[in-house]
Amino acid sequence: MNRIKSVILFIFALLLIVSIGNAHEDFQAGVNFSIGFPQNEFKESVDQIGLSGFGHFAYNFRKSPFSVGLSLGFLVYGSETREELLSSAIPEVFVDITTTNNIFLCHFLLRVQPQEVFVA
Secondary structure, three states, rough: HHHHHHHHHHHHHHHHHEEEEEOOEEEEEEEEEEEEEEOHHHHHHHHHHHHHEEEEEEEEEOOEEEEEEEEEEEEEEEEEEEEEEEEEEEEEEEEEEEEEEEEEEEEEEEEEEEOOOOOO
């Protein structure tokens, strides 16, 4: 677990350093991936770790440190397939029933980001 946190922190720091040199743009967009760990009561009914993908899009106001946008994500935390009898009248026909467990995430975002970086 500590190794995962270290890798995530390293990637975040690297992206922060790279983004410092970029000029102010009107739009920002990005994609990232996450891992979801079930907690509390939810953990009692779900035994799998969720994997997710996120995307965000933001509009930067000119001469302002503010951006507004939208972030969308999709978390998949497992699936289950079982075989069921199609009809009691026809006992020879079975079908596969698959249940996929997903969570759709939507966030409105407000970002404050300085336009210029002063380096001493």
